[in-house]
Amino acid sequence: MPxxxxxxxxxxxxxxxxxxxxxxxxxxxxxxxxxxESVIKSKKLEPKNVANWILTDLLGLANKNRTAVNELPITPDRLEQLLIFVHDGIISNKQGKAVLEKMWNTSKTPKEIIDSEGISQESNENEINKLVDKVLENHYKSVEEYMKGKDKLFGFFIGEVMKESKGKANPKIVNKILRERLKK
Structure with missing residues (x-):
């Protein structure tokens, strides 16, 4: 019985x-x-996050395009792939939303879109460390001010690293490395 x-x-x-x-x-x-329930089969994904993506982003596209749920052009497997890329930090949440829209308008997989557009995040800690070194060297006076208690400069440093990476550095890793390097 159902x-x-x-x-x-x-x-x-x-x-x-x-x-x-x-x-x-x-x-x-x-x-x-x-x-x-098809998307959530991946134990890697948070159910609440999956529900948010479906109810907000996917249904938003469906409403905008006047598409019924049973006619969605994005399969559960492809949405799952996209959400795993976001979860693993390969792309940011914001990039994920852009990829979702491109998936809607094309028959491409998330990986095909990410590869063709070159939008994956830089998550290599060695590479991000080099960017952090450069930013801290270029802004040594701001580092001194930060160490004296001007905590608001932390956001400035994150912004500078993101600018240096052309927006590709994984912000979570940038944050972690900067916190380690700027310990008072």
Whole structure:
């Protein structure tokens, strides 16, 4: 016997820690809840994050393009691939949203789009360390001010490293390296 909507609602909330609102939207369309459960099969992905991408970004594109859920041009497997790239830091969340839109308009996989556009993030710590060295050397007076307590300069340093990398450095790694290097 198929799962009743109320049973599904309870199961999604219990198993995936989803909010009542997210769950109610997901179960409002059988195709949507099936889509969600197909994407979430990857144990790597956070269910709440997957739900957010589906309910906000994917449904946003569907509404904009007047497309029914059962006619989505992006398969659950491809959305899962994209979300794994975001999760692993290969691309940023913002880049992921741009890739999703390109996936909608083409038949390309996330990897094909990332490779053809050259938009992957730099996550190699050695390379980011070189960028941090350069920024800290070029702004040694700001480093001195920061060490004397001008904490607001931390954001400036992150911005300079991002500028130096032309936006490709993984911000989480930049943040981590800068924190280590600028310990007071």
């Amino acid at each position: 799962e009743l909507p109320e049973e599904k609602r309870i199961r999604l909330m219990r198993d995936y820690s989803l909010s009542e609102y997210d769950t109610s939207v997901l179960i409002s369309d059988k195709n949507l809840s099936s889509y969600f």
